Amino acid sequence: GTHVAGIAAAKGNNGIGITGVNWNAKIMPVKVMQSSGYGSASNIVQGIIYASENGATIINMSIGSYARSLAMEDALANAYATSVLVAAAGNDGLCIGPGLCPDRRLGIPLFPGAISYVIGIEAQPIPPDGFTNFDQDGPVFSQYSDLFNYELSAPGTSMISTIPNGGYRVYSGTSMATPFAAGSIALYREFHPEQSQEMLWGNFINTRNEHIQLKDAIEVEPLPVLSIISHHLVDTLSGDGDGQPDVGETIELWLTVRNTWGQADNVQVKLQLGEFEDPTVANITTNQGTIGSISSYATLTNEYEPFVVEIAEDLVHDRHILFEALAWNEWGNDTIYQPFVLTIQNGTKLSGIMDSTLVLTSTKQYLVNASFKITPNGHLLLEAGTNIILNEPIINDGLIEANGLPDKKVHFFGPKGIFGGGTLKTNEAVFEDFYTFGYSSFIFGASYESKYFFNNTSFNNFQTSFFISRFDTLLLNNCKVQGLLVDIFAYDPNPDGGSKILQSSFDNVSGSDLAGTALVVIDNTNFNRVSGGICLWNSYRSSFVGNNFLSFSNSLAIRGHHYEYITNIPNNYWGSENSEKIQKKLYDFWDNPNLSQIIYEPKLEQPNGDNHACVWKVLVNYKDAQDEYVDPVGVGKQRFDVYFNRAMDTLITPQVSFGVRAPYTQQGVNEDGYWSLDGKIYTVFKTVVLTTGDGINRIRVSGAKELTGWDWEIPVEDQRFEFLIDAAGSASTEFIATPGLGKIFLEWNDNDLEDGLGYNLYRMEHINDSTLTEPILLNNILVLDTLYTDFSVIPGERYYYYYKILRTNMAETDSSRVVSAIPHTASQGDANGDYNVDVLDIVNIVAYMLNNDPQPFIFEAADVNADLTINVLDIVGVVQLVNATKDWIPPVIYRNHEPAYISLDGDKIRIESIGQLTGLQFELHTAFPDLVQLTSLIPGFELAWTRTENGIFALLFNMQGNTIPEGITEIIRIQHSNPDLQWGQMLGADPEGQLVEILTSPLNLEEHIALPVDFTLNVFPNPAKDQVNISYFLPGASEVQI
Helix, strand or coil: HHHHHHHCCCCCCCCCCCCCCCCCCCCCCCCCCCHHHHHCHHHHHHHHHHHEEECEEEEEECCCCCCCHHHHHHHHHHCCCCCCEEHHHHCCCCCCCEEECCCCCCCCCCCCCCCCCCCCEEECCCCCCCCCCCCCCCCCCCCCCCCCCCEEEECCCEEEECCCHHHHEEEHHHHHHHHHHHHHHHHHHHHHCCCCCCHHHHHHHCCCCCCCHHHHHCCCCCCCEEEEEEEEECCCCCCCCCCCCCCCCEEEEEEEEEEEECEEEEEEEEEEECCEEEEEEEEEEEEEEEEECCEEEEEECCCCCCCCEEEEECCCCCCEEEEEEEECCCCCCEEEEEEEEEECCCCCCCCEECCEEECCCCCCEEEEEEEEEEEEEEEEECCCCCEEEEECCCCCCEEEEEEEEEEEEEEEEECEEECCCCCCEEEEEEEEEEEECCCCCCEEEEECCCCCEEEEEEEEEECCCEEEEEEEEEEEECCCEEEEEEEEEEEEEEEEEEEECCCCCCEEEEECCCCCCCCCCCHHHHHHHHEEEEEECCCCCCCCCCCECCECCCCCCECCCCCEEEEEEECCCCCCCCCCHHHHHHHCCCCCCCEEEEEEEECCCCCCEEEEECEEEECCEEEECCCCCCCCCCCCEEEEEEEECEECCCCCCEEEEECCCCCCCCCCEEEEEEEECCCCCEEEEEECCCCCCEEEEEEEEECCCCCCCCCCCCCEECCCCEEEEHHHHCCCCCCCCEECCEEEEEEEECCCCCCCEEEEEEEEEEEEEEEECCEEEECCCCCCCCCEECCCCCCCCCCEEEEEEEEECEECCCCCEEEEEEEEEECCCCCCCCCCCCCCHHHHHHHHCCCCCCCCHHHHCCCCCCCCCCHHHHHHHHHHCCCCCCCCCCCCCCCCCCCCEEEECCCCEEEECCCCCEEEEEEECCCCCCHCEEEECCCCCEEEEEECCCEEEEEECCCCCCCCCCCEEEEEECCCCCCCCEEEEEECCCCCCCCCCCCCCCCCCCCCCCCCCCCCCCCCCCCCCCCCCCCCCCCCCCCCCC
């Protein structure tokens, strides 16, 4: 209540918490519910009366029930005179009805929101994307005689509002959408305090969009808006008067028209066939009528000038005829069109009391639309191929026999059942689409003398409280039960009777108790996709063996009972070899000491082969996808072996698939399939690619048939077998995150996805030790390369990355594998990132310059003079830091005014200087670097060199900052057998770390040193910042073209 009140009218402009829709509205809290959420109809009625009598102009009811209360409707009718009534539509995803919703559930109105004088509030989006109940035919039209509707929609998802004791919380539901609408109506009333409630309804309904449009509702000018809200049929002219249109009948139709806005004068209506309807199916002999003038939100009909329609005689049963109803007023507003369908019946109708023998044949279809009873002397015989539709139940106190053939079955269609104290025998029959509602409703039974013998019979799509209740005998032999939703399967038998289920199959069955007190024998039966379990209440059980308990959606399969200490049920298969999984299917003494302990050993290690066919094991790459660990599946061809408990029809190919969510058919497994010689194993392959779908995938098998036995397809298996796909991860094994100083470099291998446009990079960070943030997209534009640098990082924090490939259909692939790195934080000169500047950093820099790839190596820390390149100047700079001759190296390079000269004389390399050189690096180009060897000749200096593709690269430096002696000094002995040596790039460093030009000596005429014609300028990193300064030096005056 506090949450609801806050949405409608929390105080605003006070700097505290949230703001309600109308913060000037007054709140009258009326408590009708207990803290548990329970509230009786009588309390709610008293609350409505209290609110109305004490001046409430809007009554918000964030409550609802599918049970209708006439006392509540009377209270609301009285309150309507002074109050706008607003109520929730509900959160069960159900349409308002009547009939079936899009998801095949039965539509039902929620009260009081559905009442015609209460504004019912939905919360977008409607199913299947949302949770709200909804009005499938709009806010005005209704197929109910009481004109039930939900009129408006308001936000109801993740609504933050007040809770007791000064807190705030997020809730979702139509209970949250309702106060949003109530607050909007309160605000509307401030602008239109004297307006009629009918005009208020019209303004809100006719300006609604996805949600309430409050501003439009306040400002709009009302016009007449006609809506055809229902139609009514009478078939008494030449028909049977059952209210259903039959072939050959002449019927009368009239429309109910509602005006939901401004005054409408002289309203006319017309009836015609749909635009593309076959014109021979019906003849409209009277097609137009006058209704008259309709005020705002009033209704009128053309009952006194009805349409007259003749239905053709040769239509098949259940033929839908599409009609269009038209309505308009004399002022020329747009004509409205309302399509509706009449479902035509064609069949022989069974009704009355039958006291003899009646044979039904396949030449006709039979309908039970009215009361029909078979006396003890009556015998109803249905021959092969007969169809009978039970719109009303058959009361059978005699005998019903249905004798079908495998290829010509007897079909019983619901929704109603067969009751009474007689006997029903079926063979090769089908019962389909039976549903009854209400407490203790059932399809069969109603007498302790009734007997039911079902052989080779299938039961499809049942929804009721009890499949059978109050009976003497039940036999299901070789039967298939599929799509059953019950509370209890068999209930309240005659203690002297008997019940057996033999050689049958239960699939996709839901119920709290599939046995109850009734079942004495359950043998050789399969249970698959069952929710609810089998309760062993009957202490007189005579047999319970050979059953296959395959998959139970809530794990529970068997429950013990109160009348035994030990319940032994050996020799059954439990869907797994794993004892822990089996124990989870049992609910017995160890869960509730009032129950018996279930002993299931000895158990079958694989399903009973005498039972009907089922899937019992699936191997993925030779590993059991239920009981063994299956290695994650990557890109490539994968093997699937499907095991059946008996020989299968190898001419039929099973449908094998998998997916990350229901219905698990997203990825078909259909490559190179073949059967084993005994027909019990189907092997098939699937090539997993990058777009197959990473994550846990569940396997689905359907469409197979057993070789001998019944001709139905086996139950679908989609509950037990799962495996992990890591295709994106296996395709991204070269995804690398490399830490830098204040940045992280990301690199990955190119993909072979034909429709890949580029890459999106995502990053996560730690919230705490066990929780990561939601991923954020790093790149503002699509990344086309396989390199990316993340500069928005904090040194010392760990960051996690993955990428997705954007495809040409604008969909992304699954995530790559996740990589992580911690960006370095390092002081100047700390090239190895160990938070110390020492000789090891010099060694690290030298190794980097010699292409030895030291790890870690922090480029930014090694580049002490910040010239974006690593050279001997940086080595000398780090030497200064190590020897503490400097605390910091400035990011600038100066040139020493005095050059030094280098020369090659025989096997010696000499330097001529004035004593200003403490470091030297040079290149010698040669086609035969393997024939060259260097040795230092100057004490105290370190020589490091390596062979490259172009020749030799060498470094000479002093760890104490000492210089090469003044004059000409032999510094290096060079051993070589090839005179073709040429000087490459050369530079020196003085003790301050500044550049010393190295020139070739003009005095040595014997050397064969020549400068290369082309140089390369490299920028690192690339791409870099918006602007980069590149410094270069030449050995003398030259013309340079860049």
